[in-house]
Amino acid sequence: MYRRWILPVGLLVLALAAGYWGYSQHNENxxxxxxIGNNYQRAFYNLSDHVQxxxxxxxxxLVSKDPIQNQKLYEQxxxxxxxxxxxxxxxxxxDALLGRTAKFITQLGDYARTLSDQTALGKSTTNEQxxxxxxxxxxxxxxxxxxxxxxxxxxxxRFSFTELAANSARRLASEGRTLAxxxxxxxxxxxxKYPTLIYDGPFSDHMEKGKxxxxxxxxxxxxxxxxVAMKYFDPDDQDDVIARVTGSVDGNIPAYRVExxxxxxxxxxxxxxxxxxxxxxxxxxxxINQRDIAGSELSLAEARQRAVAYLKKQGYGSMKxxxxxxxDNTVTFNFAHMQNGVIIYPDLVKVTVALDTGRIVGIDTRxxxxxxxxxxxxxxKLSEKQAREKVSGKLNVKEQxxxxxxxxxxxxxxxxxxxxxxxxxxxxxxxxNAMTGSEVNLLxxxxxxxxxxxx
Amino acid sequence: MGGRLKAKKSVVLIIGALFIISAAVIAFQNxxxxxxxxxxxxxxxxxxxxxxxxxxxxxxxxxxxxxIEGEAAGEPQTGKIAVGAVILNRIRSSAFPNTxxxxxxxxxxxxxxxxxxxxxxxxxxxxxxxxxxxxxxDPTGGATFFWNPAKRVSSWIWSRPIITRIGNHVFAx
Numbered sequence: 001m002y003r004r005w006i007l008p009v010g011l012l013v014l015a016l017a018a019g020y021w022g023y024s025q026h027n028e029n030x031x032x033x034x035x036i037g038n039n040y041q042r043a044f045y046n047l048s049d050h051v052q053x054x055x056x057x058x059x060x061x062l063v064s065k066d067p068i069q070n071q072k073l074y075e076q077x078x079x080x081x082x083x084x085x086x087x088x089x090x091x092x093x094x095d096a097l098l099g100r101t102a103k104f105i106t107q108l109g110d111y112a113r114t115l116s117d118q119t120a121l122g123k124s125t126t127n128e129q130x131x132x133x134x135x136x137x138x139x140x141x142x143x144x145x146x147x148x149x150x151x152x153x154x155x156x157x158r159f160s161f162t163e164l165a166a167n168s169a170r171r172l173a174s175e176g177r178t179l180a181x182x183x184x185x186x187x188x189x190x191x192x193k194y195p196t197l198i199y200d201g202p203f204s205d206h207m208e209k210g211k212x213x214x215x216x217x218x219x220x221x222x223x224x225x226x227x228v229a230m231k232y233f234d235p236d237d238q239d240d241v242i243a244r245v246t247g248s249v250d251g252n253i254p255a256y257r258v259e260x261x262x263x264x265x266x267x268x269x270x271x272x273x274x275x276x277x278x279x280x281x282x283x284x285x286x287x288i289n290q291r292d293i294a295g296s297e298l299s300l301a302e303a304r305q306r307a308v309a310y311l312k313k314q315g316y317g318s319m320k321x322x323x324x325x326x327x328d329n330t331v332t333f334n335f336a337h338m339q340n341g342v343i344i345y346p347d348l349v350k351v352t353v354a355l356d357t358g359r360i361v362g363i364d365t366r367x368x369x370x371x372x373x374x375x376x377x378x379x380x381k382l383s384e385k386q387a388r389e390k391v392s393g394k395l396n397v398k399e400q401x402x403x404x405x406x407x408x409x410x411x412x413x414x415x416x417x418x419x420x421x422x423x424x425x426x427x428x429x430x431x432x433n434a435m436t437g438s439e440v441n442l443l444x445x446x447x448x449x450x451x452x453x454x455x
Numbered sequence: 456m457g458g459r460l461k462a463k464k465s466v467v468l469i470i471g472a473l474f475i476i477s478a479a480v481i482a483f484q485n486x487x488x489x490x491x492x493x494x495x496x497x498x499x500x501x502x503x504x505x506x507x508x509x510x511x512x513x514x515x516x517x518x519x520x521x522x523i524e525g526e527a528a529g530e531p532q533t534g535k536i537a538v539g540a541v542i543l544n545r546i547r548s549s550a551f552p553n554t555x556x557x558x559x560x561x562x563x564x565x566x567x568x569x570x571x572x573x574x575x576x577x578x579x580x581x582x583x584x585x586x587x588x589x590x591x592x593d594p595t596g597g598a599t600f601f602w603n604p605a606k607r608v609s610s611w612i613w614s615r616p617i618i619t620r621i622g623n624h625v626f627a628x
Contacts (some may be wrong), residue, residue, distance in 0.1 A: 089552035092562040096611050099550040168563055191594035203549040249619040251596010274533045292533035327586050364592050
């Protein structure tokens with residue numbers, strides 16, 4: 001008799017269970033949405049706060065006379081910009097619309113930092129720099145008033161970040177710029193009205209489009225590009241190799257893309273080896289041979305020999321190894337150019353050696369090509385002994401110092417004395433200005449089983 | 456009459472069973488995507504990976520590798536390194552956040568980050584590509600954008616100056 005009721009009751013229970021589950025999922029969903037929305041709100045409030053602070057400090061810096069006060073303001077502007085940028089990057093607005101604003105905030109902070117450094121060296125702010133600060137002040141005020149409008153819209157319920165995020169996710173693929181609606185479009189339009197900055201800092205406009213100094217000469221043909229790539233390629237003996245130019249690269253160094261396919265017994269073996277050869281001067285920029293590397297029989301010393309021999313063969317005279325790093329079955333050596341006994345660190349070439357056959361499976365000369373040129377190196381004013389005295393007494397320096405040219409700031413270089421010293425378990429490299437004796441840079445050295453690396 | 460009732464009963468039983476199974480499957484799926492699947496770390500990845508001038512901890516390498524895996528799983532090695540290079544170029548650019556996590560987790564920036572694909576298990580190829588990108592290899596010539604032209608993307612992206620093409624991706628400034 002009861003058997004009749006088992007099924008309907010069973011189904012009813014199921015239906016209730018499903019309904020309860022659906023309801024609890026819906027609740028969870030709603031709470032998640034609220035949490036996400038809160039995160040966006042927090043980022044937006046923080047962003048506004050920091051931009052407002054930066055604006056006030058900019059205003060103060062326009063009328064402050066005391067250099068110590070100025071330096072403090074510049075440092076604070078830098079700090080506020082960093083935090084503003086951090087929060088800006090958390091808003092669910094595509095980078096199509098945030099890019100220009102992000103650039104403004106980044107350059108503002110970077111510019112303030114360079115002024116802070118300048119003030120620390122005792123130089124006062126020039127009139128031109130004051131004008132730039134004034135322009136940045138106006139730009140910050142403009143950004144602030146737009147952010148204020150969004151605040152009001154949020155308070156009035158006309159604008160919601162959660163909705164914005166949901167819409168954006170859905171329509172991202174097709175609409176790009178028009179996504180975020182009027183508010184952020186207006187901000188972007190306002191920011192675009194101002195010119196971008198050129199100054200002495202890493203985020204300056206002229207730095208992002210750096211010119212390669214080591215690339216000189218006439219433009220080459222595709223045939224020559226193939227030849228250059230083949231020259232750098234280090235194949236296994238039994239392979240037949242064919243090189244083709246497969247495209248153009250219009251990046252920092254305009255180049256031909258060359259692909260080399262290997263054949264063994266008429267069949268194609270492995271992935272093609274890819275290389276970029278600069279159109280001007282026919283310099284190989286980089287090469288990647290991505291073949292499977294079975295084991296690591298070669299010792300580090302043998303691998304090093306191969307790398308050194310390869311570089312010599314390719315015409316890189318006088319290079320000195322600066323560090324190495326192991327990755328699975330390969331080792332990458334970094335070599336810096338040597339001129340008159342001075343290590344030129346910016347002119348860097350990286351060579352990767354496979355630890356099964358000792359063949360070169362990778363080379364990267366981009367740094368070298370960006371900065372290499374014949375330099376007029378001045379003679380150091382300080383001797384090694386004099387420079388050594390400028391190193392902190394806490395550092396235990398055993399070895400001889402050596403002369404090194406290191407990059408300073410965005411695109412300057414400085415001749416220095418390099419000393420290696422230890423304090424307890426840590427090893428450091430100190431760079432003393434060879435002309436003035438000031439400490440230019442300090443690096444921490446990390447040596448582990450996979451490489452000797454500098455930090 | 457008994458035969459018809461029996462047939463009706465079995466149909467209802469089957470539907471009921473399907474119901475239970477599908478509810479269980481959905482519930483289980485929700486549970487799993489709620490908890491991020493931890494990437495499998497190979498032994499090679501345990502090393503501290505640093506380069507001159509900046510801290511590049513193995514965490515950074517792992518994060519970069521995860522994005523590379525998410526965005527370029529089917530791409531040739533050069534394409535994987537290229538994706539890594541774009542991310543690093545963004546850190547260096549003034550128009551983007553200036554930390555690795557800031558760039559990777561910027562809302563709406565990377566599809567695989569938005570849809571959880573970056574929480575897939577890692578492959579050695581992606582880890583190697585991440586390391587090479589961190590070491591400075593840049594097959595994109597300074598690009599800060601990349602996309603798959605076969606997929607629908609906004610016309611704004613197409614207005615960016617194109618630098619090169621690797622595998623299925625186009626790279627632009």
